[in-house]
Amino acid sequence: MGKTVAEKIFDAHRVDNPCDDIHVIRLDAVFCHEITTPVAINDLIARGKDRVFNSSKIKAVIDHVTPAKNSKTAMQGKIVRDWARRHHIMDFFDIGRNGVCHAIFPEKGFVRPGYTIIMGDSHTCTHGAFGAFAAGVGTTDLEVGILKGVCAFHYPQTIKIEVNGALPAGVYAKDVILSIIGKIGVSGATNKVIEFVGQVIDEMSMESRMTLCNMAVEAGATSGICYPDMTTVEYLWPFIQDEFKTKDDARDAYLKFHSDKDAVYDALITVDVGDLEPQTTFGYKPDCVKPVHEMHGTPVDQVYIGSCTNGRLEDLRIAASVLKGYRISDTVRGIVSPATPEIFSRALEEGIIKVFMDAGFCVTNPTCGACLGMSNGVLAEGEVCASTTNRNFFGRMGKGGMVHLMSPATAAATAIAGFITNSKLFKG
Amino acid sequence: MKQFKGKVLFLDRSDINTDEIIPAKYLIEISKDALRPHLLEDLKLSDFEPSKDIAGKAIIVTRSNFGCGSSREHAPWALEVNGINLVIAESFARIFRQNMFNCGMMAVELQQDHIDRLFTDFSGDQTIIETDLPNSRFIVSSGKTRAEFPFSISDFDRALVEAGGWVEYADQNY
CATH class of the missing domain: 3.30.499.10 (Aconitase, domain 3)
Structure with a gap:
């Protein structure tokens, strides 16, 4: 056997x-x-x-x-x-x-x-x-x-x-x-x-x-x-x-x-992904998942791009390809945490960090901080974050806060729009 | 060996995660005792008041997938410093379950209809569970109502409980 x-x-x-x-x-x-x-x-x-x-x-x-x-x-x-x-x-x-x-x-x-x-x-x-x-x-x-x-x-x-x-x-x-x-x-x-x-x-x-x-x-x-x-x-x-x-x-x-x-x-x-649409979460468990279009229009206060799930160079490249030429919504706080100094450094060389900054993102040092509400982007009670992290538990990013999990592309598009939306709307 | 006997806290919900058991902002504590006031602080369960409901309880009875999410052993520790050494559930997340036995505590599965019976026949503030570890059974009583529930844990789990935890066991064996 x-x-x-x-x-x-x-x-x-x-x-x-x-x-x-x-x-x-x-x-x-x-x-x-x-x-x-x-x-x-x-x-x-x-x-x-x-x-x-x-x-x-x-x-x-x-x-x-x-x-x-x-x-x-x-x-x-x-x-x-x-x-x-x-x-x-x-x-x-x-x-x-x-x-x-x-x-x-x-x-x-x-x-x-x-x-x-x-x-x-x-x-x-x-x-x-x-x-x-x-x-x-x-x-x-x-x-x-x-x-x-x-x-x-x-x-x-x-x-x-x-x-x-x-x-x-x-x-x-x-x-x-x-x-x-x-x-x-x-x-x-x-x-x-x-x-x-x-x-x-x-x-x-x-x-x-x-x-x-x-x-x-x-x-x-x-x-x-x-x-x-x-x-x-x-x-x-x-x-x-x-x-x-x-x-x-x-x-x-x-x-x-x-x-x-x-x-x-x-x-x-x-699983066949030929027809898969971008996905996001809607509740307080990572299995509460819906296609992004069903959540379209949900307002967010913060967009977080980073973490052990999606803070690598490929993720930053994808987000930057959506953000390039846009400014994020005035109602959104954008935070990006490149996951390592090497990733940060290469993102600098590739001009990705500038795209994030020109779009209005705050670029932080590499850290887990915001994902679990310990530092660098904790939510206030009642606030909503579109996030590339891995957990949407109640209060995970700050007491009384709500997290919607999504890909870096969807998070970038959401930052521009100010509400959850598909990256197709922005990608050149 | 720890004690597995006392009043029961019933938590009627599945998928209670370790962020709910002890929020991440308290992971900066390096003494277990500092976790005591914050157990289940963020639990999403209607009518649950941590300060009132936890006092005097020694056992938790809950539904499925208890302890999912973060690996933080602060979750069992927060239970331990509140005098809770035993959680009975339909199922557990792997890391939480292992953490409990690693601390010489117990996380014991009962089949769904037995958990249902505990909730329907015994929920309330005065239920007491006693653990007969040699015979692998719980004796549950509330006023005049009394019932026995057999359980099974592996010999390894039992050895960890008897040794007082995994550090002690590993030290003796490896």
Whole structure:
């Protein structure tokens, strides 16, 4: 009987099988940020176990509130910073070099096909875009990961979602994943891995695949996962060129992180996106999804473009292509947060930052801030934000605030109009 | 080992997320105790008053997909510092469920008709649940009404509860 890619990865990393389908697996990387790690660090200190299993496999960043906004957030940063120094964690990204975790860690080449990765952050599933098993965990799992380099999971069951057709103009990975979540619901993949396959995925950039896998957790999934191919190899080439003679060799070596033809799935779902329209959310759950035209005219107070879902260069390019030559509505506050310094820098070189500024956007440093209402764009009670982020929970971006999730193109068009609308209206 | 016994807080809604259990603005706290006054502060549920309804409760009974969203372990901690060590639901989001057992707390699934019965026969302020862990059953009582509900958790979950959490377990075993 064949295996899914997630099963192959588990079988190659198993340390223990304490009972039933619980498997303790060895971790290739443990990612850390300043919100969920400090409590783990303090607990390890209190237990007299202030150690790390392998300083080169731990990567850390300060990204949620940066620069620090008050004494408490400054202390969270300090705890992680001091810990990274104490344990010689070389891959630590502090202010000036820091970016949103799920954008900066892949950009630095820390994610590889076949890897097992945990982080105290639910959107860790993003890294499955590279053919890795990557799962968000709580602080205790993170703490044990830091100390022992292991984590316990149920042996993975996989839902295979095949995405076929050709994406219409103005429709993007964000629209695909919103429509899938709308279909299967916020618990449709709980305790499962979602494997994204099919022609549409094959043609997607790594950025788009990350957008897709990022929101797998919004359907409850443990990890999203895409098969590594030449697109993956091209993205990783600067980091793997010493390991392989040619890119074809790398691609062939990574074929072992594809599922077998006769692998057994928990469910198979086929989606045709040939007629897909841009999507947005209307309620307080990410599965409350509608085509944008049904929400046309909904006024917004703020437009936010950024986050681990849609703050990458491709996203900024798309938004800028809609914004170019326009000014955003006087009734809208536009905020864009390029997800990493590298993205910011390249967006500057390409003139994208100028397009945003000419349109009337505020350009912030790379940070998660606004997405979860911690800094850099918190909503007032009763306010509405059109956002390229991943969660529209009640109060997520600020107490009493409302969030509509959408693609960067739709968000840019919405900023110009002052109300939710389709990017077709503006795109040259 | 923690105690799993006491008065019940009934939350009659599915998909209660961890932003509702503890809003992100409190994630800047590095002591669990600081979370105490903010448990379920943003819960979208009519007639729910956190300060009044949470007081004295030790167990939550709710519907499906409890704890979805953010991975924040601050959600179990906010429950823990309010004296709530057990959540009974039709289903849980994976990370929240694991976080509960990792803290030596319990997140236990009951089938839908049993959850329905808890809501119809027992909802109210005076319901008490006792946990018979060795025999895997809950004993629910309210005045003269009494019922037993069997439950199942894996041996691993049980080991975590008995060890006091995953750090203790992992330390003994790996």
